[in-house]
Amino acid sequence: MVDYLRKATEVDKATVKKRTAMPAAITSRAKSILRELDGSMQIPGDEDGLIRAVEECLEGRRERYEGMLRSSYGHDRKYPGRGNVDEAIRLSRTVLGQRADNEAFLREFCKSGDAILDNAEDLEAVENFFCTNQKDIFDDALKTVSLMGEESVYVEGDAGVKEALAGLEEILALEKPYGRIHELPGLAKSATEKYGRLVAAKHEEMLRKLQSALNEIEAYAEGEDGIVQVGSIVQSAKESALAKRDQIHSAQTCTKLDSINSQIDAWRSSQLSRIDAAVAAARAPKTPATGGEGAGVAPVTPPKRKTKVVSRSSALPSKVLRTEGDVDAYVEQLRARLLAELDDETADGIRLG
Numbered sequence: 001m002v003d004y005l006r007k008a009t010e011v012d013k014a015t016v017k018k019r020t021a022m023p024a025a026i027t028s029r030a031k032s033i034l035r036e037l038d039g040s041m042q043i044p045g046d047e048d049g050l051i052r053a054v055e056e057c058l059e060g061r062r063e064r065y066e067g068m069l070r071s072s073y074g075h076d077r078k079y080p081g082r083g084n085v086d087e088a089i090r091l092s093r094t095v096l097g098q099r100a101d102n103e104a105f106l107r108e109f110c111k112s113g114d115a116i117l118d119n120a121e122d123l124e125a126v127e128n129f130f131c132t133n134q135k136d137i138f139d140d141a142l143k144t145v146s147l148m149g150e151e152s153v154y155v156e157g158d159a160g161v162k163e164a165l166a167g168l169e170e171i172l173a174l175e176k177p178y179g180r181i182h183e184l185p186g187l188a189k190s191a192t193e194k195y196g197r198l199v200a201a202k203h204e205e206m207l208r209k210l211q212s213a214l215n216e217i218e219a220y221a222e223g224e225d226g227i228v229q230v231g232s233i234v235q236s237a238k239e240s241a242l243a244k245r246d247q248i249h250s251a252q253t254c255t256k257l258d259s260i261n262s263q264i265d266a267w268r269s270s271q272l273s274r275i276d277a278a279v280a281a282a283r284a285p286k287t288p289a290t291g292g293e294g295a296g297v298a299p300v301t302p303p304k305r306k307t308k309v310v311s312r313s314s315a316l317p318s319k320v321l322r323t324e325g326d327v328d329a330y331v332e333q334l335r336a337r338l339l340a341e342l343d344d345e346t347a348d349g350i351r352l353g
Contacts, residue, residue, distance in 0.1 A: 022047050026106050030054060033113040037120055051102050054095075054109050062092035065123075072130055078142065079135070080177050081126030087119050125178045134181045141168050141184040147253070148191055154254045155195050164190035195254075202257040206248045209261065213268035214241045221275050229278035237271045316352075 027050060031043050034053060041057070044050050065088045073082050091112055098105040129135055145168050148155065155161045167187045171180045217237045224230040244264065251257045316334065321327050342349075 022103055022106060026103070026110055029110040029113065030106050033109065033117065036117055047102070051105065054106065055099060058092040058096050058109075062089055062096070065089050065092075068130075078172070079129070079138065080175065081123070081129060083175070084119060084122045084126050087115075088123060091116050091119060122176075125176065129178060129181075134178065137181055137184050138172070138177075141172055141188050144188040144191055145169060145172065148195065151195060151254055154198055158194060161191050161194055164188075198254055199252065199257070202254055203248060203251070206251075206257055206260055206264070207245065209264055210241055210244055210248065213264055214238065216268060217271045217275070220272055224275070224279055224282075227278055227282045229282070230275055233271060233274050233278060240267065 027047065030050060034041055034043055034057060037057060041053065044053050065085045068085055069082075069089070073079060073085070095105070095108045095112055095116075098108040129138070145165065148161070148165055164187045168184065168191065171177050171184060171187075174180065214237060218234055221230050221234050244260070244267070248257070248260055251260060319330060321330055
């Protein structure tokens with residue numbers, strides 16, 4: 001610099017600027033904001049150190065809350081505090097956008113100071129939510145609302161369940177639910193207690209139905225023990241029933257158990273049809289050997305006859321019976337229907353399926 005000023009040819013290349021000290025009110029206010037943001041921070045006394053400290057503080061906050069957005073609010077997670085996190089990032093970016101000019105940078109920091117401090121106070125509750133069991137309680141409540149929404153048909157009309165669900169949804173929708181999160185477990189229990197009893201009852205119902213279906217298969221095969229295929233079908237059904245029993249025990253919803261109900265009906269009908277087919281094949285007349293008496297004469301093949309399956313729901317329609325006469329009429333109607341099915345010349349018998 002001295003050489004530039006001494007040589008006439010170099011003087012035009014030298015530029016001298018006077019550094020103006022930052023107004024004391026700005027630096028004082030900036031230091032005050034930093035102390036409130038982080039009480040453990042050592043606040044630099046010089047202007048350059050203060051600017052670096054403010055920049056590092058805001059960069060740290062921006063990175064921290066951008067990371068929280070990705071880790072805690074990704075995949076459309078409906079946790080509270082998202083607006084506070086977004087605001088923290090916006091405020092940091094706004095101030096950091098003035099870094100090119102030191103005074104403008106600190107002025108913007110001071111101007112946004114109250115908003116930054118208010119936001120920091122709001123974020124304490126947000127961070128506490130994720131660092132304690134509040135998040136787990138909130139998650140459980142969300143699962144309860146989702147489950148009961150999917151299973152609502154099983155508890156509709158229950159005023160207690162509706163009231164508990166309304167309470168859950170109210171708290172979950174709050175912008176700042178932190179003070180009421182402790183209410184969620186009790187409301188979730190109230191909403192699911194009755195439903196839990198329904199699931200338990202359906203477990204027992206499906207286990208009884210499965211055992212009844214297996215008993216029916218075994219009874220249907222009685223008298224046909226000499227047919228190897230029938231014995232194999234029954235043994236296979238017993239093994240399949242064990243797997244279905246495990247499936248029933250693992251089902252956690254009424255919807256799943258109802259789907260198993262339909263599967264048991266289809267399985268029972270399938271096993272009975274397999275027995276019919278095995279018996280029909282075993283009883284089918286054998287084709288006579290060629291040669292000897294009757295050689296050259298085509299065997300007469302009798303028409304195939306098989307057991308006809310009649311739908312239970314069709315033969316036994318749902319109906320309220322109030323008197324003995326109602327019962328007699330219902331039985332007579334059933335008798336007429338079954339006799340009509342027996343008149344089918346293509347069937348050697350009927351079976352309710």
